[in-house]
Amino acid sequence: MANAVPPHNHCMMCMKSIPVSETLCSEECKQKYQKMMKKKRYLVLAMWVMIIVFLGILFFSDYLFG
Numbered sequence: 001m002a003n004a005v006p007p008h009n010h011c012m013m014c015m016k017s018i019p020v021s022e023t024l025c026s027e028e029c030k031q032k033y034q035k036m037m038k039k040k041r042y043l044v045l046a047m048w049v050m051i052i053v054f055l056g057i058l059f060f061s062d063y064l065f066g
């Protein structure tokens, strides 16, 4: 029994096989990945803003009308 597949990674964007030391296969995928991460970060930030606004409304409605 031999190891059929040597250790390798897959590009996170296009799933191509790449060396273990890499996470992305090309400059193009790196740029795509960075764009995706930026979007993700923006979504997380937007979520936090919504939570804080929601808690603020809860807090102030209790404070004003409770």
Ligand SMILES: [Zn+2]
Residues within 6 Å of the ligand: 011, 012, 013, 014, 015, 016, 024, 025, 026, 029
């Ligand atoms: Zn790729």
